[in-house]
Amino acid sequence: xxxxxxxFVRPRxxxxxxxxxxxxxxxxxxxxxxxxxxRFEQGELLIEAHRAHETGQKPLAQETRYADYRRAFALPEGxxxxxxxxxxxxxxxxxxxxxxxxxxxRRIPIKTG
Numbered sequence: 001x002x003x004x005x006x007x008f009v010r011p012r013x014x015x016x017x018x019x020x021x022x023x024x025x026x027x028x029x030x031x032x033x034x035x036x037x038x039r040f041e042q043g044e045l046l047i048e049a050h051r052a053h054e055t056g057q058k059p060l061a062q063e064t065r066y067a068d069y070r071r072a073f074a075l076p077e078g079x080x081x082x083x084x085x086x087x088x089x090x091x092x093x094x095x096x097x098x099x100x101x102x103x104x105x106r107r108i109p110i111k112t113g
């Protein structure tokens with residue numbers, strides 16, 4: 001997506017972390033799947049979405065605006081970029097960012113003697 005001189009709205013995003021992954025839940029109401037761009041570059045997860053609307057259509061609430069969305073998140077080293085997945089359902093973009101196996105916590109077994 002091109003972002004030349006555009007203003008963006010920061011969508012609400014819930015971020016979770018467990019031993020296996022980072023999970024992002026971004027509110028992008030009104031954005032179609034083909035109008036969303038999710039990228040991971042140089043340790044940064046970037047989410048951009050364009051919300052199209054019909055002329056004369058008014059927002060339902062003050063919080064709902066017709067605008068482009070943009071959020072960026074710096075992630076620590078150890079992300080398995082090849083396995084990042086994203087899905088869109090009911091205006092919520094879900095992005096799974098797996099941690100690489102080398103950075104996951106693991107329990108060390110103790111042997112007896």
